Amino acid sequence: MTDSQTDRSSRTASETAPLLRIEDLWKSYGDEEVLRGVSLDIERGDVEVLVGPSGSGKSTLLRCVNRLTEVDSGHIYLGDVDICAADTDPNDIRQQIGMVFQDINLFAHLTARKNVMLGLRRVKGMDREAARERANEELDRVGLGDQVDSYPAQLSGGQKQRVGIARALAMDPEVMLFDEPTSALDPELSSGVLEVMAQLVEEGMTMLVVTHEMRFARGGATGITFLDDGQIVERGPPEQLFENPEEERTAQFFQSISHE
Numbered sequence: 439m440t441d442s443q444t445d446r447s448s449r450t451a452s453e454t455a456p457l458l459r460i461e462d463l464w465k466s467y468g469d470e471e472v473l474r475g476v477s478l479d480i481e482r483g484d485v486e487v488l489v490g491p492s493g494s495g496k497s498t499l500l501r502c503v504n505r506l507t508e509v510d511s512g513h514i515y516l517g518d519v520d521i522c523a524a525d526t527d528p529n530d531i532r533q534q535i536g537m538v539f540q541d542i543n544l545f546a547h548l549t550a551r552k553n554v555m556l557g558l559r560r561v562k563g564m565d566r567e568a569a570r571e572r573a574n575e576e577l578d579r580v581g582l583g584d585q586v587d588s589y590p591a592q593l594s595g596g597q598k599q600r601v602g603i604a605r606a607l608a609m610d611p612e613v614m615l616f617d618e619p620t621s622a623l624d625p626e627l628s629s630g631v632l633e634v635m636a637q638l639v640e641e642g643m644t645m646l647v648v649t650h651e652m653r654f655a656r657g658g659a660t661g662i663t664f665l666d667d668g669q670i671v672e673r674g675p676p677e678q679l680f681e682n683p684e685e686e687r688t689a690q691f692f693q694s695i696s697h698e
C-alpha cells in the first residue's frame with residue numbers, strides 16, 4: 439500500500455470536510471441548459487474521473503471550477519473560499535487549482551524551462567535563480583529533466599503536454615483539473631502523459647479528470663462520476679460504474695464506449 443492510499447484510508451472524521459465542494463451548479467448557454475444542478479464533493483487525495491457523452495457538460499464543469507466560465511447559480515468552495523464569489527480573484531483560484539487542457543498552449547519562443555518559469559516569476563514573484571531551480575525540478579518530476587532547454591517545436595505532443603503539467607504543478611496547486619489531456623495525442627505519445635498522471639495519483643494529488651482513457655479511470659480513479667445531459671446520473675467507485683452500475687443509462691453508456 440502506498441503512503442497516499444494509507445492517508446486516504448486513515449482519514450479521521452475531522453479531516454473529512456471536502457477540499458472541493460460543488461453545490462447545485464447551473465449553467466446555460468442561451469436556451470441550452472448545460473449544467474442542471476450538479477453537486478459533487480471532492481476530498482483531499484480523491485481522483486475523480488468525469489465521464490459522459492459528448493456535450494454532457496464535462497468541460498463546462500471543469501471550466502467553472504477554474505473560473506474560466508462563470509456559473510449562473512450555485513457555489514463552488516475550495517476549503518471555505520467561494521470560488522464563484524465576485525470578490526474572489528480568479529488568478530488566486532488558478533494558482534490553487536491547476537488546469538491542463540487538451541490543447542497544449544505553450545509559448546513557442548520560450549524553452550520548456552522558461553515556459554515553467556513564467557508563472558513562478560510573474561505570479562509567485564520568485565527571483566530568477568529560484569524560479570529556474572524550481573522549473574528544473576518540476577520538469578524533472580514529469581520526466582523531462584533532459585529537455586529543459588528545448589523549444590516547444592522540438593518536443594513531441596506528449597512532451598509538450600508534460601511541460602503544461604509541470605507548469606501547473608509549479609504553482610503548488612491543491613487540486614489539478616485535467617480536460618482530456620491525451621485526446622489530441624497518438625496512443626504512443628499518450629502513455630508518457632498517463633504515466634505522469636498515475637505518478638500524481640501515487641503522490642496523493644487531488645484530481646478531477648475528464649478523459650476517455652478508461653484504463654486510467656479503472657486503475658487510477660477513486661471515483662467515477664457519470665454526467666449526462668448536465669446532470670449527475672451516477673457516482674461511485676470504478677468497480678460499481680464499470681461492472682455493476684445502478685442506473686440503466688450508466689450501463690448503456692459504458693456498453694456504448696466498450697464498442698468504440
Ligand SMILES: Nc1ncnc2c1ncn2[C@@H]1O[C@H](COP(=O)(O)OP(=O)(O)OP(=O)(O)O)[C@@H](O)[C@H]1O
Nearest residue numbers: 467470472490491492493494495496497498499648
Ligand atoms: N462557450 C460556449 N458557448 C456556447 N455553447 C457552449 C460553450 N461551451 C460549451 N457549450 C455547449 O455546452 C454543451 C456542453 O459542452 P461541454 O464542452 O461542456 O461538453 P463535454 O461533455 O465536455 O463534451 P465533449 O466530450 O464533446 O468535450 C455543448 O452543447 C456545447 O456546445
